[in-house]
Amino acid sequence: MWSQQTAVATQILFLLLVFGLVVTAVGGGDEIDSSIRIVSDTTLNKLDTQSHHAISRLQTVASKPVGSSNLCLRVCFLNGPSNTEPRVDIHLVSLERGTRFKLLSNVNTAGCTAYATDKGLYQGAYLVEALDPQNPKRSLFNTTQDIAASNATSFTIWFNVETDVILLSWERPKSVIPLNRAFVRILSLLKRPSPARILNRNTNCHRCLASFLSNATYMELTEYFPIQTNFPEELSVAACTPSYNSSCSGAGNKTYFFGERGMYTLVVTPNATEDHPPGIHIVRDQRGDADHGPDVRPVYIALSIIIGLFIVWYAPQNCCRRVATFFCSSSLRMRKDEDAPLLLNSQKYEQANFTSSEPTTTRLTAHAIGNPKHSTSRLQSLDSFRGMALTIMIFVNYGGGGYNFFDHSVWNGLTVADLVFPWFVWIMGTSMAITFNSLFKKNTPLGVIMYKIIRRTLLLFSVGVLFINVIYDLNFVRIPGVLQRFAISYLVVALLIVFVPKNITLLHGVDTVLPLIRQFKATVRRPSSDLKLQGPSVLRFLPDVAPYLFEWLFIIAIIALHTCFTFLLPVSGCPTGYIGPGGALAEFGRFSPSHGSCTGGTFCCEGGAAGHIDRWVLSWKRIYSAPTSQQTYHTGSYDPEGILGSLTSIVICYLGLQAGKVIVHHKSPRARSVRWIFWGIICCAIATGLCAGSKNDGVIPLNKNLWSLSFVLLMAGFGFISLTIFYWLIDIWRVWDGAPFRYVGLNSIFIYG
Numbered sequence: 001m002w003s004q005q006t007a008v009a010t011q012i013l014f015l016l017l018v019f020g021l022v023v024t025a026v027g028g029g030d031e032i033d034s035s036i037r038i039v040s041d042t043t044l045n046k047l048d049t050q051s052h053h054a055i056s057r058l059q060t061v062a063s064k065p066v067g068s069s070n071l072c073l074r075v076c077f078l079n080g081p082s083n084t085e086p087r088v089d090i091h092l093v094s095l096e097r098g099t100r101f102k103l104l105s106n107v108n109t110a111g112c113t114a115y116a117t118d119k120g121l122y123q124g125a126y127l128v129e130a131l132d133p134q135n136p137k138r139s140l141f142n143t144t145q146d147i148a149a150s151n152a153t154s155f156t157i158w159f160n161v162e163t164d165v166i167l168l169s170w171e172r173p174k175s176v177i178p179l180n181r182a183f184v185r186i187l188s189l190l191k192r193p194s195p196a197r198i199l200n201r202n203t204n205c206h207r208c209l210a211s212f213l214s215n216a217t218y219m220e221l222t223e224y225f226p227i228q229t230n231f232p233e234e235l236s237v238a239a240c241t242p243s244y245n246s247s248c249s250g251a252g253n254k255t256y257f258f259g260e261r262g263m264y265t266l267v268v269t270p271n272a273t274e275d276h277p278p279g280i281h282i283v284r285d286q287r288g289d290a291d292h293g294p295d296v297r298p299v300y301i302a303l304s305i306i307i308g309l310f311i312v313w314y315a316p317q318n319c320c321r322r323v324a325t326f327f328c329s330s331s332l333r334m335r336k337d338e339d340a341p342l343l344l345n346s347q348k349y350e351q352a353n354f355t356s357s358e359p360t361t362t363r364l365t366a367h368a369i370g371n372p373k374h375s376t377s378r379l380q381s382l383d384s385f386r387g388m389a390l391t392i393m394i395f396v397n398y399g400g401g402g403y404n405f406f407d408h409s410v411w412n413g414l415t416v417a418d419l420v421f422p423w424f425v426w427i428m429g430t431s432m433a434i435t436f437n438s439l440f441k442k443n444t445p446l447g448v449i450m451y452k453i454i455r456r457t458l459l460l461f462s463v464g465v466l467f468i469n470v471i472y473d474l475n476f477v478r479i480p481g482v483l484q485r486f487a488i489s490y491l492v493v494a495l496l497i498v499f500v501p502k503n504i505t506l507l508h509g510v511d512t513v514l515p516l517i518r519q520f521k522a523t524v525r526r527p528s529s530d531l532k533l534q535g536p537s538v539l540r541f542l543p544d545v546a547p548y549l550f551e552w553l554f555i556i557a558i559i560a561l562h563t564c565f566t567f568l569l570p571v572s573g574c575p576t577g578y579i580g581p582g583g584a585l586a587e588f589g590r591f592s593p594s595h596g597s598c599t600g601g602t603f604c605c606e607g608g609a610a611g612h613i614d615r616w617v618l619s620w621k622r623i624y625s626a627p628t629s630q631q632t633y634h635t636g637s638y639d640p641e642g643i644l645g646s647l648t649s650i651v652i653c654y655l656g657l658q659a660g661k662v663i664v665h666h667k668s669p670r671a672r673s674v675r676w677i678f679w680g681i682i683c684c685a686i687a688t689g690l691c692a693g694s695k696n697d698g699v700i701p702l703n704k705n706l707w708s709l710s711f712v713l714l715m716a717g718f719g720f721i722s723l724t725i726f727y728w729l730i731d732i733w734r735v736w737d738g739a740p741f742r743y744v745g746l747n748s749i750f751i752y753g
Helices: 002-027 297-319 321-327 360-365 380-397 417-441 446-468 482-499 546-568 609-617 643-665 669-691 709-732 741-746 748-752
Strands: 072-078 087-094 100-108 124-132 135-147 154-160 165-171 181-188 196-202 211-216 225-228 233-238 251-256 263-269 279-286
Touching: 072 100, 072 263, 154 279, 181 211, 196 263, 211 225, 233 279, 251 279, 380 417, 380 709, 380 741, 380 748, 417 446, 417 482, 417 643, 417 709, 446 482, 482 546, 482 643, 546 609, 546 643, 546 709, 609 643, 643 669, 643 709, 669 709, 741 748
Parallel strands: 072 154, 181 263
Antiparallel strands: 087 100, 087 124, 124 135, 154 165, 181 225, 196 211, 196 233, 233 251, 263 279
16 A cells, blocks of 8 residues: 555655756856857848948957957948858968968858857957958958957958948857846947837737837947747837837838847838838847747657656556566556446445435435445546646646746636636636535535535635645735636536426426425435436426526526626726736727826726726725736736626636536436537537637637636537546546546546645
C-alpha cells in the first residue's frame, strides 16, 4: 500500500512540474547571452527615392579593450537608390599599426549589410574608405575615425546617401531583457523644425487610440526602450501628440511582429512626394529568441516529453504483460480485473439504503455496466477530466511560462487559460446529477439535503473571500471570486434540482411524487434513472430531457434576463448594449475622463452593464482592481467574476448537469456518447453563430471577462466532447487509467487552495 501511494505521488509531482519546468528552463529566464551573434543580412525595404549618390563617408565605433578581435561592423545606406547599383567595397586602415584589410566586399548601397568582423579589427583609430570595386584606385570617400566605445561589440554606420550625413551608433547588448519584450530605438530622416512623433498601437487593442511612443529628431538615434512582443504592433508617424480628449491620427502605418528579446531600429524615411506620408522601416540590430513573437520551442519540447513519458509508461502495460512485468512493478500495473465494470456511478450504494421493492441487483445494474458487485467504483473519466483542468489552472496561475496563449484573453477571444474555469463549473454540474440521484435513491430527508447544499455553498463562498482573495486592506476586500462563482452556481442549480417540479404527466410506471417545493418533509422519490416515459414517441428518446421541461424553462428565463440586462440596461456614460472593455483607450478614447485616468473609482464604461451593476451593488472598492484589460486598454477596476456573469455560469453548470443526466439515464456507452456528442455539436454551433466565428465580430463575441452567452455555450460544447474522449480512453477502452490527473481531480479543492 505504501509503495502504491509513493508511486502515485511521484506520478503527480513529476507530470505536474515537468511542463512548467521545461517551459521555464528552455525559455531561458530573464538573462541573455551578451556575446555577439553574426546574423543574416538585414535589409531596409527598397525606398522609392531614386538618388544615385555613390560616394559614402563612414565612421566606426568599437568597445573591446586592445587585443580583442570580436568586434562587428555593418553599414546601412539610407535613402539610397532602389536598384542594386552602385556597389562599394569597405576598407579599413589602422593608423596605429599601419595594417589594411577589406571588411565588406561589393555591398549594395540600398539597405543594410550583415554584421562583419575581421581579425585585424581592434580598438583604435582607422581610416575608413569606400572604393569602387570596378576601379580600386578610385576612392569614393575616406575619413579618419577613432574607434573607442565602452561595453559595445557591434556597430552600425548610418549613411544618408541623399544628404551625405553620417551617424555612428553601437548596439550594446542588454544584460536583461524580460520575457515578451523587445527593445527598439528610432532614427528619423525627416527634416522638420520639430521632432517627429512616433505612435504605436497594440493590434490586440481593438478600436483603440494610438499611444505616444517617442519623439525622433533628424539624424539622431534615440535610446532603446522596451516594446511588447505578444502581439504585432502598429506604428505610425504623427504631426501632433495624441491625447485622450483630442484626435491625433498617424500616417504611414506599418504593422510589425517584433521577436521576443530582439533589438530593433525604426527608421522613419520621407516619401518621394509631399502628398504621401512618411514611411517606417524596421532594421533588426540583434536577433532575439524568435524572429517574430515569443519563442514557442519550450512548449513543443515540453509536450514532446510528456507524450514520450505517456508512451513509455502506458504502452508496455497495455500491449504486452511480459513487457509490463519487465518495466513496471506490480504495485503500479493497471488492474486487469476482468469482472470490473466499464462504467459505474461515482457514488457508493449500499443495499440497506434502498427502500424500493425492486430487487437490489436490478437497481444497481441500472447504474452499472458489468458486474454489480463493483458498484462502489467512481467514474474515473470525470475525475481525470477535472484533474486535467485543475492542472492547467495551476500552470496558468504560476505564469504559464509567460506565453499569451497561457494567459487569459485581454478582452474578446479565447486562450488555453480561458478553458479551465468554465470547465470546472461544467464538471461540477455533471457531478451534481450523480450526487443528487444518489441522495434521492437513499430517500434522504429534505432537511439533510438542504443542510448539505447550504453548508457547501457557505464553505465555498467563505474560503473564496477569506483565503483565496488576498486581503491587504479591509476597505478594499474583494467580494466576487472563483470559488464564490462556484458557490452561486452550485446553490442555484441544486435548488433547481430539488424544488422545481418534474413533468410527471410524462412518467409511467412510478408512484405519484409531489415536488419537494410543495411539501417540506421527507418523501419517497424514485431515482431519475427509473423514470419511464409515455406520450409522443419523440419524448421516449429523451428521458434525460422530457421530465425536466420546467427546469429548462427556468434556464431559458435566466438567459433572457442576462441578455436584457446586458443589451437593454441604460448605463450613464456608455452606449446602451455596450459590451467592450471600456477604459481610456477603447473606442478611440471615447470613454476617457478629463484627467486621463480611469483609476480611483472613475467609471470608464468597463464591461458596460456588467461593470455598472458591480459598482452599483458592491462599489468599485469591492471588485477586482487589476483586470486583464487594464494594461492594454488603460481601464479601471472590473471584476470578471461579477454579478451579471453569475447568471451565465448557472447556465453552463446546468449544461453540465445535463451531461450527468445522460449518465444516470443511459447504461450503454454508445447511448451516452451519442448524446454527449450531440449536445456538444449543438452548443458549439450556437456559439459559433453568435460570435460569427470571429474574435471581435458577431452579435455576442466570445468573452471570458463577461462570461458571454457564446462563451459559456462553446465551453459547454467542448466539455461534452472532451468528456466523451476521456470516457472512451479510460472507462471503455482502458488504454489509460487517468493518472496522474485522476488523483488531482479527486482532491481538487485541496490542491487549488
